[in-house]
Amino acid sequence: MADPIHQFELKPIFKLGRIGNTELVFTNSALYMLAAVAVIVLLTIFATRRGSLVPGRLQAMAEMSYEFVANTVRSSAGEEGMRFMPLVFSLFMFILILNLFGMVPYGFTVTSHIIITFALAAVVIGTVIVYGLMKHGTHFFGLFVPSGVPAWLLPLMVAIEVISFVSRPISLSVRLFANMLAGHIALKIFAGFVATLLTAGFWSILAPLPLALTVALTALEVLVAVLQAYVFATLTSIYLNDALHPGH
Amino acid sequence: MDPVAAKYIGAGLACLGMAGAGIGLGNLFGQFLSGSLRNPSAAEGQRGTLLLGFALTEALGIFSLLIALLLLFAV
Numbered sequence: 001m002a003d004p005i006h007q008f009e010l011k012p013i014f015k016l017g018r019i020g021n022t023e024l025v026f027t028n029s030a031l032y033m034l035a036a037v038a039v040i041v042l043l044t045i046f047a048t049r050r051g052s053l054v055p056g057r058l059q060a061m062a063e064m065s066y067e068f069v070a071n072t073v074r075s076s077a078g079e080e081g082m083r084f085m086p087l088v089f090s091l092f093m094f095i096l097i098l099n100l101f102g103m104v105p106y107g108f109t110v111t112s113h114i115i116i117t118f119a120l121a122a123v124v125i126g127t128v129i130v131y132g133l134m135k136h137g138t139h140f141f142g143l144f145v146p147s148g149v150p151a152w153l154l155p156l157m158v159a160i161e162v163i164s165f166v167s168r169p170i171s172l173s174v175r176l177f178a179n180m181l182a183g184h185i186a187l188k189i190f191a192g193f194v195a196t197l198l199t200a201g202f203w204s205i206l207a208p209l210p211l212a213l214t215v216a217l218t219a220l221e222v223l224v225a226v227l228q229a230y231v232f233a234t235l236t237s238i239y240l241n242d243a244l245h246p247g248h
Numbered sequence: 249m250d251p252v253a254a255k256y257i258g259a260g261l262a263c264l265g266m267a268g269a270g271i272g273l274g275n276l277f278g279q280f281l282s283g284s285l286r287n288p289s290a291a292e293g294q295r296g297t298l299l300l301g302f303a304l305t306e307a308l309g310i311f312s313l314l315i316a317l318l319l320l321f322a323v
Contacts, residue, residue, distance in 0.1 A: 182310045231300060
């Protein structure tokens with residue numbers, strides 16, 4: 001059976017130079033990220049170039065995705081949270097397009113590498129900490145002190161709140177990365193079953209079964225690709241809400 | 249124990265964690281269905297919450313599947 005990990009391999013395209021002992025290489029991952037940014041930029045520029053009252057197909061698509069993210073931000077971070085709308089919208093579109101690129105056969109899934117998703121999660125948590133400290137100063141640490149808790153329980157609750165805050169970037173990045181990695185490996189394994197069954201003589205009549213399952217799994221993976229981008233955007237706005245209103 | 253055998257046993261044990269995700273997803277959709285049959289007019293507005301809960305629950309099952317796959321192919 002073909003190795004299902006092979007699809008996540010980074011392939012160097014050309015070398016850019018070196019810093020110390022580390023080589024700077026332009027990889028297929030970087031190429032896909034640039035392509036995703038190009039798609040998003042071209043889509044939004046062309047869609048909004050001629051803003052008409054009755055939107056065309058492209059304009060309707062751009063307006064719908066904007067409204068969708070705006071509603072998400074508004075419902076979890078309030079009207080004040082709309083100042084982070086550009087950040088959340090960029091993150092949502094970037095992850096969505098990269099996830100969908102991964103569903104193209106022979107495509108490369110950038111979000112299946114934890115260093116990429118962790119960098120995205122670090123941007124979100126960094127924004128929360130920096131903005132929270134800038135806006136509220138030391139009141140930001142009120143986030144870790146729940147109100148209405150008896151004094152003898154308070155040290156334990158503060159410890160739990162700190163642990164839950166520190167584990168946020170980890171769970172945010174691992175959720176996206178694990179979903180993409182496990183989904184694509186499962187697809188490859190079921191596709192491998194088809195190839196193995198076809199060489200099995202009489203039992204090759206069973207080969208359409210894993211093939212049908214592969215088709216169903218592909219549909220599920222497209223759903224997961226969109227859902228994970230939505231979940232990332234929702235959790236980002238929930239965490240940003242903490243920076244805006246740190247009191248419990 | 250033979251390390252290769254231990255690897256495969258570990259991968260099988262790691263998959264047991266997906267039982268929890270199965271229970272959670274069944275609970276999630278069952279509760280949504282019972283709620284939406286009682287009040288069908290309110291169900292449409294909660295579809296986003298349902299999908300969010302689906303993705304968050306599903307992720308925990310995926311974590312244990314990830315451990316199994318890493319044991320099988322990466323270790």
